[in-house]
Amino acid sequence: MHRSLTPKGEATRARIIEGAAQVLRESNVVSATLDDIRQQTGTSKSQLFHYFPEGKDQLLLAVAQYEADRVLDDQQPYLSCLTSWDAWYQWRDVVVERYRSQGDTCPLSALFLQIGRTTPGARAVVVELLKRWQAELAAGIRAMRDGGHLPASYDVDEAAAALLAGVQGGVSIMMSTGRSTHLEAAIDVGIRHLRMGGRELARP
Amino acid sequence: MHRSLTPKGEATRARIIEGAAQVLRESNVVSATLDDIRQQTGTSKSQLFHYFPEGKDQLLLAVAQYEADRVLDDQQPYLSCLTSWDAWYQWRDVVVERYRSQGDTCPLSALFLQIGRTTPGARAVVVELLKRWQAELAAGIRAMRDGGHLPASYDVDEAAAALLAGVQGGVSIMMSTGRSTHLEAAIDVGIRHLRMGGRELARP
DNA sequence: CCTAAAATGAACTGGGAAGTCCATTTTTAG
DNA sequence: CTAAAAATGGACTTCCCAGTTCATTTTAGG
Numbered sequence: 001m002h003r004s005l006t007p008k009g010e011a012t013r014a015r016i017i018e019g020a021a022q023v024l025r026e027s028n029v030v031s032a033t034l035d036d037i038r039q040q041t042g043t044s045k046s047q048l049f050h051y052f053p054e055g056k057d058q059l060l061l062a063v064a065q066y067e068a069d070r071v072l073d074d075q076q077p078y079l080s081c082l083t084s085w086d087a088w089y090q091w092r093d094v095v096v097e098r099y100r101s102q103g104d105t106c107p108l109s110a111l112f113l114q115i116g117r118t119t120p121g122a123r124a125v126v127v128e129l130l131k132r133w134q135a136e137l138a139a140g141i142r143a144m145r146d147g148g149h150l151p152a153s154y155d156v157d158e159a160a161a162a163l164l165a166g167v168q169g170g171v172s173i174m175m176s177t178g179r180s181t182h183l184e185a186a187i188d189v190g191i192r193h194l195r196m197g198g199r200e201l202a203r204p
Numbered sequence: 205m206h207r208s209l210t211p212k213g214e215a216t217r218a219r220i221i222e223g224a225a226q227v228l229r230e231s232n233v234v235s236a237t238l239d240d241i242r243q244q245t246g247t248s249k250s251q252l253f254h255y256f257p258e259g260k261d262q263l264l265l266a267v268a269q270y271e272a273d274r275v276l277d278d279q280q281p282y283l284s285c286l287t288s289w290d291a292w293y294q295w296r297d298v299v300v301e302r303y304r305s306q307g308d309t310c311p312l313s314a315l316f317l318q319i320g321r322t323t324p325g326a327r328a329v330v331v332e333l334l335k336r337w338q339a340e341l342a343a344g345i346r347a348m349r350d351g352g353h354l355p356a357s358y359d360v361d362e363a364a365a366a367l368l369a370g371v372q373g374g375v376s377i378m379m380s381t382g383r384s385t386h387l388e389a390a391i392d393v394g395i396r397h398l399r400m401g402g403r404e405l406a407r408p
Numbered sequence: 409c410c411t412a413a414a415a416t417g418a419a420c421t422g423g424g425a426a427g428t429c430c431a432t433t434t435t436t437a438g
Numbered sequence: 439c440t441a442a443a444a445a446t447g448g449a450c451t452t453c454c455c456a457g458t459t460c461a462t463t464t465t466a467g468g
Contacts, residue, residue: 028320033425044447104321113317116232117308117380126380162393165386166366169373176321176330185365193397237455248417
């Protein structure tokens with residue numbers, strides 16, 4: 001990516017990403033300018049282009065990657081050990097609290113809208129995030145199944161997909177309404193569905 | 205709203221909104237300019253400001269309202285008569301098909317990002333849409349309950365909220381991945397949960 | 409008809425924001 | 439120590455796009 005970066009350069013680059021992330025969280029992504037970022041990070045215009053030669057989009061993509069990494073980190077250690085019903089409820093509380101405190105800003109969705117979902121890089125970041133997220137949920141469900149809390153025939157991947165969709169939608173609705181009702185309902189109903197063992201009736 | 209609008213003016217105004225909607229669906233919202241809309245609708249700059257004196261934001265908000273109205277319309281007549289399991293599955297198919305054909309563009313989420321969620325008008329549009337959508341789902345669930353397909357104690361509003369969140373998240377994931385897997389899983393699991401009667405265990 | 413209001417066309421303005429350039433300072437490595 | 443490479447400062451350029459202005463054409467209504 002870079003031929004050489006001194007420790008100082010590395011630090012500056014990191015500072016730019018973190019500062020940019022903060023600016024994007026505070027102001028609207030659309031209206032955030034390079035000058036805002038420059039001011040926030042205490043850098044000069046030439047530095048921004050020194051570290052991100054392809055310009056603003058490259059910087060925004062780096063911020064998106066940074067934010068994507070944080071999404072799962074913020075759910076740890078709970079997300080990785082969904083091995084009891086109690087753990088599931090703890091995870092629930094962490095997720096709700098994380099997004100509630102975030103308020104009505106979703107840096108990621110905003111960023112992707114700005115960069116364009118179709119950009120290969122942008123799509124890769126979000127797809128990778130969703131994939132890892134769903135894998136963690138699936139692992140948790142599988143653990144419950146193997147622990148005998150769910151029937152052996154249970155469709156783990158479908159349940160994980162549905163739960164992930166619920167969380168995404170709950171967050172997205174919270175952005176608009178400012179209320180966490182839907183996020184809570186989605187997770188609660190999702191967990192309850194697990195606890196019922198998801199016995200299904202055939203589609204007529 | 206307007207002191208007087210001749211039929212011709214009315215038609216032009218409508219043409220602007222529809223043309224703008226089309227432009228916003230085809231290109232990225234962020235990069236769409238008034239000149240694009242002007243060209244698409246065969247109007248002049250002064251006409252845009254004649255019909256939307258407050259400028260671009262006002263026009264975008266009108267487009268958002270237009271798109272919001274279409275969201276529920278496109279689900280009719282199925283959304284309004286969810287009175288049998290068969291009807292639920294028909295609705296499911298319509299929703300999946302609607303969003304699948306829409307591809308990876310979500311005019312609404314893009315618009316709201318651009319206008320800013322905090323703008324009173326913008327927030328009102330999306331909140332109203334969600335409210336009506338959820339009310340329709342709740343009516344359907346209530347119908348099933350009253351028809352004896354669900355226990356009388358069933359929490360209709362929570363189920364409707366969770367289902368709506370699932371749909372939202374499924375659509376949002378489809379935007380990123382291009383696949384309808386999650387949307388289908390969310391709705392399927394949601395309906396299945398209904399069919400199981402949503403019997404719940406107490407939270408420990 | 410005829411006049412006032414509404415609708416339209418098109419050139420123009422002003423500002424803001426991305427991106428460039430080059431001089432200067434700092435760091436690295438031999 | 440010193441020369442090359444990296445990091446930094448900040449003014450400057452360029453251009454795009456929202457919004458304005460005003461003249462002209464069309465429509466409505468008495």
